[in-house]
Amino acid sequence: MIAGWCDRQILAPMTFEGYCNSDLFENWVEQFLVPELNAGQLVVLDNASFHQSQRTQELIEQGASSLLFLxxxxxxxxxxxxxxxxxxxxxxxxxxxxxxxxxxxxxxFRYMS
Incomplete structure (x- = not known):
C-alpha cells in the first residue's frame, strides 16, 4: 500500500501486489499524488531508497509543490x-x-477515511 497523509486524512491511496521500488513509487506520485496536491504544498518523505529518485523530485516540483526529506x-x-x-x-x-x-x-480504507 502507498498513500499520503494530509490534514489527518489519507490521500491518494493505492494498493499493489509485490514490493515497492522507484518505478512503482514514481508512477504513484505521477498518477495519484500530484493530481491531489495543491500548489505550494510541502511533500514530506522518509529516506526509503525508492523515495529518493530524481524523477520523484521533478514530478513533485512540476506540480508546484516542494519536497522535504525527514x-x-x-x-x-x-x-x-x-x-x-x-x-x-x-x-x-x-x-x-x-x-x-x-x-x-x-x-x-473506507472505515478509516
Missing amino acids: PPYSPDLNKIEKFWARLKQYLGQTLNRFDLLWDAVDEA
Missing part, C-alpha cells in the same frame, strides 16, 4: 506511520470476515 531514523516524525499502525490493527481485528485481503484493505 532526517534518517526519525519514524516519530513520520505521521503516516501512525496511520499504517492503526490500519494494521484494524485489519488484524477484521481480516477473518473477508475472503480476499484486497477486500479487507478496501474496507479498512
Whole structure:
C-alpha cells in the first residue's frame, strides 16, 4: 500500500501486489499524488531508497509543490506511520470476515477515511 497523509486524512491511496521500488513509487506520485496536491504544498518523505529518485523530485516540483526529506531514523516524525499502525490493527481485528485481503484493505480504507 502507498498513500499520503494530509490534514489527518489519507490521500491518494493505492494498493499493489509485490514490493515497492522507484518505478512503482514514481508512477504513484505521477498518477495519484500530484493530481491531489495543491500548489505550494510541502511533500514530506522518509529516506526509503525508492523515495529518493530524481524523477520523484521533478514530478513533485512540476506540480508546484516542494519536497522535504525527514532526517534518517526519525519514524516519530513520520505521521503516516501512525496511520499504517492503526490500519494494521484494524485489519488484524477484521481480516477473518473477508475472503480476499484486497477486500479487507478496501474496507479498512473506507472505515478509516
